[in-house]
Amino acid sequence: MDMKTDQPHSGIPPAKSSLPTDLKDLVCGMAVTAQSDHQLTHEGRSYYFCSAKCQGKFAENPLQYLAPAAPPGTAPAAAGTIYTCPMHPEIRQDHPGNCPKCGMTLEPLLPELDDDENPELRDFQRRFWWTLPLTGIVFVLAMFGHRFQWMDMAVQSWVELVLAIPIVLWAGWPFFARGWQSVVNRSPNMWTLISLGTGAAFVYSVVATLAPQVFPASFISMGRVAVYFEASAVIISLTLLGQVLELKARSQTSAAIKSLLGLAPKTARRIREDGTEEDVPLAHVHVGDSLRVRPGEKVPVDGVVLEGASAVDESMLTGEPMPVTKRVGDKVIGATLNTSGALVMRSEHVGAATMLSQIVQMVAQAQRSRAPMQRMADVVAGYFVVTVVSTAVLTFFAWGLFGPEPRWVFGMINGVAVLIIACPCALGLATPMSIMVATGRGATHGVLFRDAAAIENLRKIDTLIIDKTGTLTEGRPTFDRAVPAPGFDADEVLRLAASLDQGSEHPLAETIVRAARERGMVLDKPENFDSGSGIGVRGAVAGRQLALGNTTLMDQIGVSVAALVQQAEALRVEGASVMHLAADGQLMGLLAVSDPVKASTPEALATLKASGLRIVMATGDGLSTAKAVAARLGIDEVHGEVKPADKLLLVEKLQQEGRMVAMAGDGINDAPALARADVGVAMGTGTDVAMNSAQITLVKGDLRGIAIARALSEATVGNMKQNLMFAFLYNALGIPIAAGVLYPLTGWLLSPMIAALAMSLSSVSVIGNALRLRNRRV
Numbered sequence: 001m002d003m004k005t006d007q008p009h010s011g012i013p014p015a016k017s018s019l020p021t022d023l024k025d026l027v028c029g030m031a032v033t034a035q036s037d038h039q040l041t042h043e044g045r046s047y048y049f050c051s052a053k054c055q056g057k058f059a060e061n062p063l064q065y066l067a068p069a070a071p072p073g074t075a076p077a078a079a080g081t082i083y084t085c086p087m088h089p090e091i092r093q094d095h096p097g098n099c100p101k102c103g104m105t106l107e108p109l110l111p112e113l114d115d116d117e118n119p120e121l122r123d124f125q126r127r128f129w130w131t132l133p134l135t136g137i138v139f140v141l142a143m144f145g146h147r148f149q150w151m152d153m154a155v156q157s158w159v160e161l162v163l164a165i166p167i168v169l170w171a172g173w174p175f176f177a178r179g180w181q182s183v184v185n186r187s188p189n190m191w192t193l194i195s196l197g198t199g200a201a202f203v204y205s206v207v208a209t210l211a212p213q214v215f216p217a218s219f220i221s222m223g224r225v226a227v228y229f230e231a232s233a234v235i236i237s238l239t240l241l242g243q244v245l246e247l248k249a250r251s252q253t254s255a256a257i258k259s260l261l262g263l264a265p266k267t268a269r270r271i272r273e274d275g276t277e278e279d280v281p282l283a284h285v286h287v288g289d290s291l292r293v294r295p296g297e298k299v300p301v302d303g304v305v306l307e308g309a310s311a312v313d314e315s316m317l318t319g320e321p322m323p324v325t326k327r328v329g330d331k332v333i334g335a336t337l338n339t340s341g342a343l344v345m346r347s348e349h350v351g352a353a354t355m356l357s358q359i360v361q362m363v364a365q366a367q368r369s370r371a372p373m374q375r376m377a378d379v380v381a382g383y384f385v386v387t388v389v390s391t392a393v394l395t396f397f398a399w400g401l402f403g404p405e406p407r408w409v410f411g412m413i414n415g416v417a418v419l420i421i422a423c424p425c426a427l428g429l430a431t432p433m434s435i436m437v438a439t440g441r442g443a444t445h446g447v448l449f450r451d452a453a454a455i456e457n458l459r460k461i462d463t464l465i466i467d468k469t470g471t472l473t474e475g476r477p478t479f480d481r482a483v484p485a486p487g488f489d490a491d492e493v494l495r496l497a498a499s500l501d502q503g504s505e506h507p508l509a510e511t512i513v514r515a516a517r518e519r520g521m522v523l524d525k526p527e528n529f530d531s532g533s534g535i536g537v538r539g540a541v542a543g544r545q546l547a548l549g550n551t552t553l554m555d556q557i558g559v560s561v562a563a564l565v566q567q568a569e570a571l572r573v574e575g576a577s578v579m580h581l582a583a584d585g586q587l588m589g590l591l592a593v594s595d596p597v598k599a600s601t602p603e604a605l606a607t608l609k610a611s612g613l614r615i616v617m618a619t620g621d622g623l624s625t626a627k628a629v630a631a632r633l634g635i636d637e638v639h640g641e642v643k644p645a646d647k648l649l650l651v652e653k654l655q656q657e658g659r660m661v662a663m664a665g666d667g668i669n670d671a672p673a674l675a676r677a678d679v680g681v682a683m684g685t686g687t688d689v690a691m692n693s694a695q696i697t698l699v700k701g702d703l704r705g706i707a708i709a710r711a712l713s714e715a716t717v718g719n720m721k722q723n724l725m726f727a728f729l730y731n732a733l734g735i736p737i738a739a740g741v742l743y744p745l746t747g748w749l750l751s752p753m754i755a756a757l758a759m760s761l762s763s764v765s766v767i768g769n770a771l772r773l774r775n776r777r778v
Contacts, residue, residue, distance in 0.1 A: 027054035052273070053286050082109040103178035103191040121247040127171040128240040134163045135237040142230035153224040157209040164229040168202050172236035188385035194239055196389065197419035202232040204412060226409050231416060263335035264356055268300035269293070271344065285350050293332075293343040301334040302349035310341030314700075329514075355684070355699075388735065392418040395739040403740075410740070414749065417738035421731075430723035433770035438716040441773055446684075446699040447709045454695035456720075458679050458713035460660045464608060465650060465673065467665035468619035468629055470701070471683055473595040475666060477508055479515035480576050480592040483567050493589035495521045497548050497581050499541045503529035508577065508593050509537070536579070547582045554580050554587070564590050575625045597629065604703035605633055611710065614659075618647050618673075647673035663694075666701065681706060715776045723766045730762045 038049040049055040083106035085091040085099035105120045179195025205227035212225040267279045271290040309327045314336045334354045392415040399411030435452045482494040498516030501509035503526045529539040536549015559582040568578045576594040616637045623640030630638045654661045663673045666683035674680030680694035683701035698705035742748045
């Protein structure tokens with residue numbers, strides 16, 4: 001292999017005017033020029049890159065970017081879109097098509113922000129509008145032709161045939177294709193019924209037109225063998241109309257994901273190594289890039305502030321109305337709005353690793369998951385179709401053998417009506433539509449449901465186990481106070497401790513240094529710094545020998561802490577960590593660092609208790625600290641010094657007592673209990689392991705989100721029950737009427753056309769009821 005970097009290929013270089021100007025970085029796809037500072041020669045050919053990172057990736061594995069599928073000058077092909085079924089999310093494939101179980105058109109698992117109108121919707125609209133005039137003519141001829149005698153009735157049958165052929169064989173072709181697929185896959189569904197009903201009416205009418213002599217005299221009416229082209233035509237047009245309305249309604253359920261996708265900015269302003277700046281597409285931002293975020297701009301990706309300070313509006317992701325102040329060292333979230341100051345940040349998570357992308361993926365996963373109630377509905381729908389076909393056959397023969405003349409004509413009409421009106425689509429859509437709308441609504445409140453079972457089960461929860469650190473509390477140390485020994489000043493204690501801690505990387509040290517700087521203190525540079533003991537740090541500051549650590553370190557250097565022992569113990573009871581500072585062998589004072597309770601925690605616990613939940617605290621912290629925090633928050637049941645296995649056992653113990661248990665936590669140590677609980681609730685401010693183990697994530701880590709999620713769970717399950725009740729009631733009333741049960745009493749018969757209209761409206765009604773959740777107050 002012949003490879004050199006940053007040098008032109010040996011030989012006479014081409015003239016500058018002949019250099020290509022439409023080059024692309026093979027690693028990220030960004031447009032570059034031959035004047036790029038980042039170039040590399042591989043096997044006799046020069047390649048150009050947007051940055052040193054891309055050049056380094058190419059140098060490590062050139063073949064990865066020079067595969068035949070991605071020839072020089074083109075970006076690597078993106079991963080294929082995954083398609084899934086709205087009713088059967090277990091169906092997944094890498095190309096468009098129809099669901100083998102229900103026949104519905106597969107949808108992209110994750111919608112794109114710039115998606116055009118649904119191609120199936122466009123197709124059905126075209127088929128509907130182009131054939132609607134033909135359907136209208138066929139309908140008018142069938143209803144009024146014999147009355148006004150526009151033409152001979154036998155001729156009229158031929159006219160209706162010619163007009164019905166494009167309606168049935170072109171506009172209705174997708175229905176017949178799906179119906180055949182349902183037979184091949186042994187998965188009867190709504191398309192089985194529609195294709196059988198319209199196909200039977202059309203084939204019968206074609207035979208009656210082409211060979212009327214094969215029918216008995218009882219089939220002749222008004223000078224011809226009765227035909228039902230209008231039934232097939234109108235049923236197909238009404239079914240197309242129903243599909244158009246349903247597809248438009250379904251498109252609204254992905255609005256939540258599209259609104260989340262729309263939060264991300266399109267570009268980022270990257271700072272090059274030489275200090276110059278450039279605007280690059282968001283997809284070309286790499287981990288470690290320095291980015292400038294100007295006032296009024298959105299933060300492009302997740303990262304950490306390197307320079308500047310500003311108030312960042314995170315409400316679009318967390319629901320928190322007040323902007324959050326961000327300074328050097330603070331984390332920022334992609335897609336949040338920088339309101340005032342200018343920031344320079346370092347990117348840490350890009351692409352699918354950003355919080356916004358993870359939220360989108362979790363929402364999509366939850367929307368495509370099936371609730372336990374849906375599994376029951378699927379089983380019922382499978383038997384339902386077989387029962388309907390059997391009922392239609394029975395209806396045909398019952399009317400043909402025992403009905404009034406023309407008996408077999410009545411038998412065919414009523415059999416077709418039974419097939420058409422008994423649509424399992426409403427039954428199949430009853431729960432998925434509610435789940436999709438509810439997960440989108442939850443996301444706008446900072447509550448992410450990972451699956452449908454969580455939505456259904458959360459309302460049943462009666463016990464909530466809560467971790468302390470990071471769940472009830474902020475999860476990060478905050479400087480509390482400095483307590484000086486007699487004869488010393490508190491500010492000097494903090495200044496000297498912070499000066500010494502500048503050499504430490506411990507989180508508590510960072511907290512003390514930050515506290516001193518926030519107070520405007522001038523810190524001295526530490527010398528002879530030593531942190532190897534594990535019990536504290538030592539060093540020299542301004543000529544004084546300092547030691548900062550716990551009581552064990554004080555004992556080692558012979559410094560008595562008796563003067564402040566009572567103050568130290570009182571701080572520990574409040575849940576603070578205490579460090580002692582000694583100077584030149586004498587105790588100067590102590591510093592307390594605590595993990596403060598989140599401002600929202602008291603209100604959240606009060607709301608949860610009022611709803612009847614039993615609250616249990618389980619934490620790995622010391623029992624005295626845990627009890628101190630619990631006492632302040634009014635929690636009666638406390639388990640301290642518990643390990644991950646102990647939390648898991650606590651969940652199992654409560655479940656064995658018959659409790660429905662939810663676990664709320666944020667750390668890796670909470671993951672087993674989160675996974676074992678009936679519903680796991682992770683803090684979005686915690687670890688990825690915790691969020692992957694839980695079924696619900698609270699983006700902001702605010703426990704008030706649990707109350708919102710429970711209210712949404714109640715509303716969603718109620719909505720699903722309404723949908724299922726409507727679907728069952730509709731079919732329970734519609735099928736007997738279509739079969740002609742009321743005819744002996746009232747003389748009523750249900751036209752197949754009216755049956756088709758009722759079938760379409762049933763599905764639209766279910767979707768419309770589910771969409772009411774978008775406006776439900778939670």
